[in-house]
Ligand code: SF4
């Protein structure tokens with residue numbers, strides 16, 4: 001790992017252009033040698049959605065990376081595990097499965113024979129391909145995340161946990177800071193060897209699921225260093241990285257960078273590519289220990305937090321939200337399976353429910369009165 005990051009302007013999903021840019025970025029940032037190696041590509045799929053929704057890494061970026069690696073003599077494996085990973089999940093709606101078939105990359109089902117690994121002080125289930133691959137390359141998407149504010153390189157590694165194992169970690173690490181520390185622990189235990197971020201189109205507003213809004217960012221970013229990538233990407237989105245739980249924890253630990261000033265940046269002047277109008281997730285007062293202390297003493301203060309709201313007229317009664325909720329905080333009404341009800345006192349605001357709902361039936365907002 002080094003401290004270099006390269007950023008290139010790229011405004012369209014043009015396969016040959018992206019292959020050329022990857023070649024340039026990968027060389028400049030010291031990407032790992034892959035000749036004769038088994039390489040796992042880990043895009044961000046999150047859930048089955050059309051690529052135009054910008055929920056997943058775009059299939060053309062995945063294809064470009066596969067073709068680039070194959071041209072360098074690698075055998076490429078590709079996979080991800082969404083929060084709800086049933087036997088029906090095939091990675092087809094996002095177009096990545098078809099890319100595997102077209103290129104000969106091997107699709108991996110993370111649910112098959114996962115292994116236990118020590119992350120921090122806990123045993124956690126991880127996709128077994130992690131032990132079989134010589135090189136892991138992460139392909140995060142530039143987008144917002146209701147819980148972590150911004151999802152980037154460090155967060156994308158979370159998809160190595162198969163299916164419901166992810167929701168279980170939300171139950172254990174039930175606040176933003178604790179969950180951010182867990183994500184950094186995870187990346188310290190399993191550090192992908194390279195990160196290429198798809199920021200050609202990104203997602204602003206209430207991400208990371210299909211409720212967020214696609215937005216043109218026009219960039220590709222590459223680095224061997226997850227923290228360097230997250231610091232630069234989140235600055236481009238207009239966040240102060242120290243307000244992001246993952247970046248703050250990683251900066252304090254000084255494992256990947258001693259400070260932000262140590263980043264060796266290669267790309268357009270940062271001030272010229274910052275998206276000032278990017279619709280960011282409001283930073284919660286829970287990030288501030290003194291404000292938390294005051295908040296705990298104000299009656300009904302949870303009412304001022306962003307929380308899930310169920311739009312009954314859009315609900316199809318699929319119950320994916322009910323099944324994913326790590327706290328059993330949501331239930332369908334017995335008389336009407338499309339009327340989902342939240343027990344607010346049990347909700348930890350992990351927003352897994354909103355991530356898995358593909359029917360625009362869950363909003364995240366502040367609503368002081370009503371349920
Ligand atoms: S709110 Fe969404 S995920 Fe939950 S049951 Fe309704 S449609 Fe399904």
Ligand code: SF4
Nearest residue numbers: 325347348350351353
């Ligand atoms: S209701 Fe939604 S936000 Fe609340 S704990 Fe359950 S999954 Fe998380």
